[in-house]
Amino acid sequence: MNRPxxxxxxxxxxxxxxxxxxxxxxxxxxxEIIALRMLHRPEGIDTAEQLPVDLTLPASAxx
Numbered sequence: 001m002n003r004p005x006x007x008x009x010x011x012x013x014x015x016x017x018x019x020x021x022x023x024x025x026x027x028x029x030x031x032e033i034i035a036l037r038m039l040h041r042p043e044g045i046d047t048a049e050q051l052p053v054d055l056t057l058p059a060s061a062x063x
Contacts, residue, residue: 001035001036001037001038001051002038002040004037006037006051007051007052008035008051008052008053008054009033009035009051009052009053009054010053010054010055010056011023011024011055013057013058014060020055020057023055024055024057027055033053033055034050034053035050035051035052035053036048036049036050036051037049037050037051
């Protein structure tokens with residue numbers, strides 16, 4: 001997660017539904033989906049804490 005205000009990873013169903021569907025299919029097939037916060041520093045990029053992953057199809061999807 002490159003955005004400091006982000007609290008969880010969720011696919012953008014309304015922007016790229018094909019990606020969202022494939023991500024969910026991968027998770028259903030047993031692929032572990034992991035989201036990590038990235039810290040950008042002058043020395044480089046580090047990982048920080050793990051964030052929750054939400055693959056729930058929103059009620060507004062497909063509208």
